[in-house]
Amino acid sequence: MRKIIILLLLTILSGVATNGYSQQNVNPSQVRISELSDSQIRQIYNEIMSRGLSEQQAISLAMARGFSRQQIDALQRRFEELGLGQESVADTTQASSGSALYDQELSFKAEIEPSEEERRLFGFNFFNSDRLTFEPGVNLPATDSYIIGPGDEISIDIWGASEQSYLLMVDNSGNINIPNAGAVSVGGMTLQKARKKIFDKLVLIYRELSGDQPRTFANIYLGQIKPIKVHVIGDVFAPGSYTLPGTATAFNALYLAGGPDMNGSFRSIKVIRDGRVIKVLDVYDYLINGNTGNNITLRDDDVIMVPSYLNRVRIGGEFKRTGIFEAKEGETVGNMIDYAGGFTDKAYNERVEIFRNESRQILFKSVTKEEFTNVQVENGDSISAGELTERVENRVIIEGAVMRPGNYELEDGLMLSALLKKADGLREDAFMQRGQILRLDEKLQLQNIPFNVEDLISGKFDVELQREDIVTIYSIDSLRQERTLQIRGEVASPGNYDYRNGMTLSDLVALSGGFLESASSSYIEVARRLSHEEASNYQMRTGHLFQFSISRDLEMDEQDEQFELQPYDKVYVRKAPGFVQTGTVRINGEVIYAGEFNLSSRQERVSSIIERAGGLTPDAFPEGAMLTRKVDLDPKVKRLREQLMEQDITLQFDDLGFEVVAVDLKQALANPGSRDDIFLKDGDELMIPRELQTVRIGGEVLNPNSTPFIQGEGLRYYVNQSGGFSDDARKGKAYVVYPNGKAAATTKFLFFKNYPKVLPGSEIVVPAKKQREPLPATAWISIGSSVASLALTVVTIVNAVN
Known part of the structure; x- marks a missing residue:
C-alpha cells in the first residue's frame, strides 16, 4: 500500500x-x-x-x-x-x-527517560510535552526569506494568453534551466529575490507578462524543498545530527534532541553557521514574553550549540510556578519572580527568603519587597515565598442570639453597642443577664470580658472593641440542657422528640406516628424524673410513674387530658397481652401437602402440623426427619465471641443462622402430646426424607466412603467396609450421627465395647487420638539423670544391707 x-x-x-x-x-x-x-x-x-x-x-x-x-x-x-x-x-x-x-528520511524525536529532577527544569516541558509539539512540518510553505539551494524544485505556472507549467530542479551549480529561456542562477538567493530574477527571465519568452495591462500571468513557488541536516551538540538529552525539512527552525531541531538536559542552558543557545555565531537563543524570552524572533530558520549544516548553564536557582513555596530556573548574569530576585509567574493568591509577598550556598556553609538572606529589583541572584540560590497567616487585621465577630451574626469591619472607635446595631439587634430568645467578649491581650493570652445585656441595651454599659474580638450573646436555650421527650414501645416511630410547651400524651403519640396494631391503648406508662427541688434532698424515690389509657383515635378522658408532659418524660406504650405475630413453619419431603403452614396456636406441635399436612406418604422415613430452627444471635453474644477469638486464635464459632433440633418423629406421631412431640416456633422447617439406603463412614478409617445399609449389621461391619480403623483411630470414642440430628456414642463395660446401633442414613464418625508432643532433648537428659541417680541410690542401699 x-x-x-x-x-x-x-x-x-x-x-x-x-x-x-x-x-x-x-x-x-x-x-x-x-x-x-x-x-x-x-x-x-x-x-x-x-x-x-x-x-x-x-x-x-x-x-x-x-x-x-x-x-x-x-x-x-x-x-x-x-x-x-x-x-x-x-x-x-x-x-x-x-x-x-x-x-534521506527525516529524523524522528529522540526517546529520552528524564529523572524527576530533570522534569523540574523550567522549559523542560517546552521540548518534551505530550500536548506541545515542535515536530518539524513538511507541508509548511517556504517564506520569502528562504535560501534556495541545490535539490530544491521550483514550480512555475503560466496562465492567461499563454498557458504553461514548469517543474525545475536547482542543480548542484545553483542553476535552473527554463526551456527556450536558458539557465538562471538562483542558488544562495532568498525566495523573494529568486522570484524576481526568474520573472525577469520569463519576460523574454512571454512578452505579455510585462506592461501596465499584462495578459499573461505567472506564479512562481517552491514545489519541493530539499531536506537539511543540522547538528545539535552540547548539553542536550540526545545530541547528534538530524535531518529536517528545509523550513525547519532552531526550536524544531532542539525538540528532536529533547532540549537542554540537567546541565544545559536555556538562556544562551548558540546557532553557528559557517563557523560564526549568527544567533543566541533565549528560550525564556519565548516562554515568558512570547517573542518568536529568536526562533530562526535553519540552513543545511548549521550547528546548534547548547552550553552549560552559569547560574541556576531553585524556586519553591507560594509561587505560581516552582522548579529549577536559570538566571543570566546580573538578573535579580525580581526577574526570578517574573519567571515564576509571580506570587499565588495565598502568598505573603512583602518578602522572600533566600538560602545561598557559600564556599563552606549555607547563608540565609531575607529580601524585602523594596529590594526585589536590587538583589542579584547567584548560582545555587533557593528562593522561597511564605504563606499568609490567618490573622485578620480589622475584624470583629458577633455570634449567638442576634439577628445577623457574623464578621464585621472594625472601624476606629467601634463600640459594642454600635456593633449590636450593625447586627440588627437581639433575637427574642436572648439571655439578658449575661454576655461576654473573648479578647487576645498584648501577650496573645485569652481574656474574658463579661457584661450584662440589659445594661448594654439601657446604655449603662459599653466598651470599645479591638481587633479579633468575639462577642457572644447567649440564647435562653443555649444555657440549659436540651429538652426532649422519649417514647418507646408499640408506636410507628419510637425515639426522642423535642419538648414543646403544653404538649400532652396524645400529642406525643401522634408525633411518633400513632399506635401500632400490637399496641395496648389501655396501658400507657409515663416515667418522670424528680424535679430540681425534689432532688435537692436525698430520698428513696427516684422518679414518678403515671398510667393512662388512650383510645385509638387519640382521645383521653377529661381528667387525663389535663396532664401535660414535662421535659425528659419517658413514655412507654406496651404490647397488647393477646397480640401474637402470626408465625409460619415449612414442611418439605414425604407429606401429602408439603409447603408453608401458619401456626394456629402458641402450642402447635409436630404431630398436629403433620396431620394438617395430610399425614406421611408411604415412602416417608420418619426416623430420618430433621427439624431446623432459626437462630438470631444476640449482638452481645457476637461481641463476646469476637473477644474470645481475639484472645485465642484457635477458637472458632460456627454462625450458620440455624440450629438442628433432634426430633423423634416416629415417637411424636405414635404419642401425640409427649415430650417427643415438641412445640413449633416461627421459622421452623421440618424435612421428612424417603428411606435412605446408605451409611456414611468418616474420620480415622482407611477409606472414608458411603456403603449400602444392611439390616442387622453393626458399626464394626461398616468400618471394615471402609478398610478398618487407621492407626490414629480412637476406637472407643466412635459415634453415630442419625438422620434426625441425634447422636449415639460407644459405651464400655469392663473390657467390652458396646457400639451404637446403625440406621439407614446414619453417619459413623471415628475420631482421632490426641497427638502428644515429643519430649525435647533436655527432658530426655533430665530423665536419664534421674534414672542414674535412682540406680546409684539402689546400689548404695544394697551395699549397706550386705
Whole structure:
C-alpha cells in the first residue's frame, strides 16, 4: 500500500502528458484518472520509476501541485488493477543525480527517560510535552526569506494568453534551466529575490507578462524543498545530527534532541553557521514574553550549540510556578519572580527568603519587597515565598442570639453597642443577664470580658472593641440542657422528640406516628424524673410513674387530658397481652401437602402440623426427619465471641443462622402430646426424607466412603467396609450421627465395647487420638539423670544391707 501511494505521488509530480493535455498545460483539477488508458497508466508508472522520493516528501510535493485525495485514490486503484507497484522505488537504479537529495528520511524525536529532577527544569516541558509539539512540518510553505539551494524544485505556472507549467530542479551549480529561456542562477538567493530574477527571465519568452495591462500571468513557488541536516551538540538529552525539512527552525531541531538536559542552558543557545555565531537563543524570552524572533530558520549544516548553564536557582513555596530556573548574569530576585509567574493568591509577598550556598556553609538572606529589583541572584540560590497567616487585621465577630451574626469591619472607635446595631439587634430568645467578649491581650493570652445585656441595651454599659474580638450573646436555650421527650414501645416511630410547651400524651403519640396494631391503648406508662427541688434532698424515690389509657383515635378522658408532659418524660406504650405475630413453619419431603403452614396456636406441635399436612406418604422415613430452627444471635453474644477469638486464635464459632433440633418423629406421631412431640416456633422447617439406603463412614478409617445399609449389621461391619480403623483411630470414642440430628456414642463395660446401633442414613464418625508432643532433648537428659541417680541410690542401699 505504501509503495503504491509513493508511485502515485511521483506520477503526479512528474508532469506526464495525460488525456490529451501536454506537459505544458496540465491543470491538476482537470485530470480524470478514470479516463486514462491502460497504456497511459503503464507509461506513468515507467516514467516514475526513474524518480526517487520518500513517501513524506512525495506527499508534500503532491499537495503543493494541487491534486486531491480522490485523484490519488483513483490512480492507486488503477495501479492495483494492472498489477503495478510491486517494485520498491528505493530499488530504482535510474534515479537522477538531483533526486538523491530526497532519499534521506527525516529524523524522528529522540526517546529520552528524564529523572524527576530533570522534569523540574523550567522549559523542560517546552521540548518534551505530550500536548506541545515542535515536530518539524513538511507541508509548511517556504517564506520569502528562504535560501534556495541545490535539490530544491521550483514550480512555475503560466496562465492567461499563454498557458504553461514548469517543474525545475536547482542543480548542484545553483542553476535552473527554463526551456527556450536558458539557465538562471538562483542558488544562495532568498525566495523573494529568486522570484524576481526568474520573472525577469520569463519576460523574454512571454512578452505579455510585462506592461501596465499584462495578459499573461505567472506564479512562481517552491514545489519541493530539499531536506537539511543540522547538528545539535552540547548539553542536550540526545545530541547528534538530524535531518529536517528545509523550513525547519532552531526550536524544531532542539525538540528532536529533547532540549537542554540537567546541565544545559536555556538562556544562551548558540546557532553557528559557517563557523560564526549568527544567533543566541533565549528560550525564556519565548516562554515568558512570547517573542518568536529568536526562533530562526535553519540552513543545511548549521550547528546548534547548547552550553552549560552559569547560574541556576531553585524556586519553591507560594509561587505560581516552582522548579529549577536559570538566571543570566546580573538578573535579580525580581526577574526570578517574573519567571515564576509571580506570587499565588495565598502568598505573603512583602518578602522572600533566600538560602545561598557559600564556599563552606549555607547563608540565609531575607529580601524585602523594596529590594526585589536590587538583589542579584547567584548560582545555587533557593528562593522561597511564605504563606499568609490567618490573622485578620480589622475584624470583629458577633455570634449567638442576634439577628445577623457574623464578621464585621472594625472601624476606629467601634463600640459594642454600635456593633449590636450593625447586627440588627437581639433575637427574642436572648439571655439578658449575661454576655461576654473573648479578647487576645498584648501577650496573645485569652481574656474574658463579661457584661450584662440589659445594661448594654439601657446604655449603662459599653466598651470599645479591638481587633479579633468575639462577642457572644447567649440564647435562653443555649444555657440549659436540651429538652426532649422519649417514647418507646408499640408506636410507628419510637425515639426522642423535642419538648414543646403544653404538649400532652396524645400529642406525643401522634408525633411518633400513632399506635401500632400490637399496641395496648389501655396501658400507657409515663416515667418522670424528680424535679430540681425534689432532688435537692436525698430520698428513696427516684422518679414518678403515671398510667393512662388512650383510645385509638387519640382521645383521653377529661381528667387525663389535663396532664401535660414535662421535659425528659419517658413514655412507654406496651404490647397488647393477646397480640401474637402470626408465625409460619415449612414442611418439605414425604407429606401429602408439603409447603408453608401458619401456626394456629402458641402450642402447635409436630404431630398436629403433620396431620394438617395430610399425614406421611408411604415412602416417608420418619426416623430420618430433621427439624431446623432459626437462630438470631444476640449482638452481645457476637461481641463476646469476637473477644474470645481475639484472645485465642484457635477458637472458632460456627454462625450458620440455624440450629438442628433432634426430633423423634416416629415417637411424636405414635404419642401425640409427649415430650417427643415438641412445640413449633416461627421459622421452623421440618424435612421428612424417603428411606435412605446408605451409611456414611468418616474420620480415622482407611477409606472414608458411603456403603449400602444392611439390616442387622453393626458399626464394626461398616468400618471394615471402609478398610478398618487407621492407626490414629480412637476406637472407643466412635459415634453415630442419625438422620434426625441425634447422636449415639460407644459405651464400655469392663473390657467390652458396646457400639451404637446403625440406621439407614446414619453417619459413623471415628475420631482421632490426641497427638502428644515429643519430649525435647533436655527432658530426655533430665530423665536419664534421674534414672542414674535412682540406680546409684539402689546400689548404695544394697551395699549397706550386705
